[in-house]
Amino acid sequence: MKEGIVKLQELFAKFFGKTAKGAKMEETEQAMNEKIPPVPGELPLLTLKDTVVYPLTVYPLVIGKERSIKLINEVTVGDKILGLTSQKRPDVEANSLEDVYLVGTMARILQMMKVPDGTLRVLVQGLERISIAEFKQTDPYIRARVEAFPDKTDKTVELEALMRGLSEVFQKMVSLTPNMPEELSAAVINIEDPRQLAYLVATNMRLELPQRQEILEIDKVDEKLKKLMGYLNREVEVLELGRKIQGQARDQMQKAEREYLLRQQLSAIRKELGEETDEGSEIKILREKIEQAKMTPEAEKESKRELSRMEKLNAASPEHSVIRTYLEWMTNLPWNKTTATAIDIE
Incomplete structure (x- = not known):
């Protein structure tokens, strides 16, 4: 025990x-x-x-x-x-x-x-x-x-295989779950009673009340182990997907931090080359124009995205010039402006 x-x-x-x-x-x-x-x-x-x-x-x-x-x-x-x-x-x-x-x-x-x-x-x-x-x-x-109402246990080779499989998947779940004590992994390895293994696993995994009750009500221990194996495999899939999503989010944050540092370094280099004043002023003026133009949300989002791209480009590059022209054209459009003149389309 x-x-x-x-x-x-x-x-x-x-x-x-x-x-x-x-x-x-x-x-x-x-x-x-x-x-x-x-x-x-x-x-x-x-x-x-x-x-x-x-x-x-x-x-x-x-x-x-x-x-x-x-x-x-x-x-x-x-x-x-x-x-x-x-x-x-x-x-x-x-x-x-x-x-x-x-x-x-x-x-x-x-x-x-x-x-x-x-x-x-x-x-x-x-x-x-x-x-x-x-x-x-x-x-x-x-x-x-x-x-x-005792559980029914038939010691067979299949039962032993189920115990080993359940123990392995449970250990994997423990390694993927934050704040779950590692001693649980050692505990399942040392359990020889299949009933005790089933109930220990069920106690220490995420299950809804009907699922927990279902495990208790199943008469045959091998059937309990099979049911728990299904629940455990799904839980491990969810945990692995969650870890993958966290890793992607962390990579995106690191990428944003790298871009910020590189932008700062680029700004310092341009300043040393004497390029910072004119270009920085140009970016600032265009940003102010975008804010004042009262564009639609979609147009403003796209304009700011292009401005961010322009900020990273060398002022001498052709793409820099194309983006500047595009933004000047966008900010000069009569967004949300109307006239009182009646227009006859006939």
Whole structure:
């Protein structure tokens, strides 16, 4: 179990604060190594918004609803075992089976801390997949009749190949994703349990709630791995495309910076050659004429583009002269000017 828990110490310190280390950390590690208890016939059920907690994973939760806080407080002083499931609609209070997904996870509370704003910070460890059959009560919190719903695993050569493939693609995703700890790559390499690999990958990749729930509900582990492989391949494609776009944008910025520096150097050279005053004045005059001409947006954009080209050319070049003539003609046109004279076209 410990192989699949990535940087628990950092997660613990980040979620509960640096002062929460020491004895509490040791207590948490001991709880994680305890034997998984059998699934009872009934469990207190905590409904989650936009979150799926998988078996064999550790996950931090923030509890704010009064009903949920009461549930956590009672479970914490008991055996610390509860059921977790996701709400189908986060804006609707779960009061019946229709409001929740019927496949969830039995979990153990590892640590709980109260914070000044009245909420609870809870660290839970997913233990086993469960199916939810019936709500036994909804007040003061939900208790549900549940059954064990273990994943189906057939150890085959295909399953081993899927594990290796998924691990490789996941490592590639980690290398492409900013702020994702490199230790995740080492973690997937060392995992031998295909269930644990599937749930670790699903926990640490970008998925929508229905997709996360779908992974939990798939019975066969090899099918979970295949589904995750498809999601991972798409995520890697998006990340690679994003990196390519960032590289192109960076190259364009560098090109603009180079052009600016070269323009400054060219200006200094022209100044040394005595060419700066007349040409600089000419560029300035043409720029002012373009601004004052009140052209259409398209014409103004094109004129400024040509002026930028002219600025980079040697004053003695034929193209410099052609552009100057073009800009003088453009600025002398009667843009947005009308006369009161009636014109008879017959």
